[in-house]
Amino acid sequence: MRIEHAALYVNDLEGARAFFETYFGVVPNDGYHNPKTGLRTYFLTFGEGDAEGAAARLEIMTRSGLEDLEKSTMRTGWTHLAFSLGSKSAVDELTARLKTDGYEVLSGPRTTGDGYYESSVLGFEGVNIEIIAYGCAEYCLRATRNRVISGKGSMRLLRQLQIDASLWMR
Structure with a gap:
């Protein structure tokens, strides 16, 4: 099982599309438009996808009558979207580009x-x-390697994680 997509209501559909x-x-x-309800959407596809060809997707949507509540960073519910870029640089x-373009870090x-x-x-x-440097497989491999080096894990587990991570990152 995997998450097929997540959806996000926005006020400015074209602005959200341009941002991503x-x-x-x-x-x-x-894009999609339902003239009966006024719903407009885009599905945004990130990257090439996994070994089965499935790529991460985000649906952005808008329609009239949306309630635009305050978006506190300290609230229940969805708190962020995370993207793995593959390196610290x-x-x-x-981050610097977004800051230069006026987004708050x-x-x-x-x-x-x-x-x-x-x-x-x-x-x-x-x-x-x-915005993160590494995804789950690489992060878990690094964390486990550190535990093994410090004597808190097993070399067999480390080798299995290396195999799993190499398959996952293809």
Whole structure:
């Protein structure tokens, strides 16, 4: 099982599409419009996809009558979208670019207490965007390697994680 896509209501559909195209290189579909409800959407595709060809997708949507509540960063519910860029320098560069373009950097770039190298930026319409250097497989491999080196794990587990990570990152 995998998440097929997530959806996000926005006020400015074209602005949201442009944000993700400009900063994250998404490929949007041609869009959809339901004239009965006024709903307009784009599906944004991130990257090439996994071994089965499945790529991460985000649906952005708008329609009239949306309630635009305050977007506090300290609230229940969805808190951020996270994107793995593959290197610390890529995190540094994109964070600097977003800041130069007027987006508020909430934190970082920094190494967090759980070992992620990341920054957090308020993107379009106040959506919290987390930019990280490495994805789960690489992060887990690094963390396990550190435990093994310190004598708290097994070499067999480390080797299996290396195999799993190499398959996952293809």
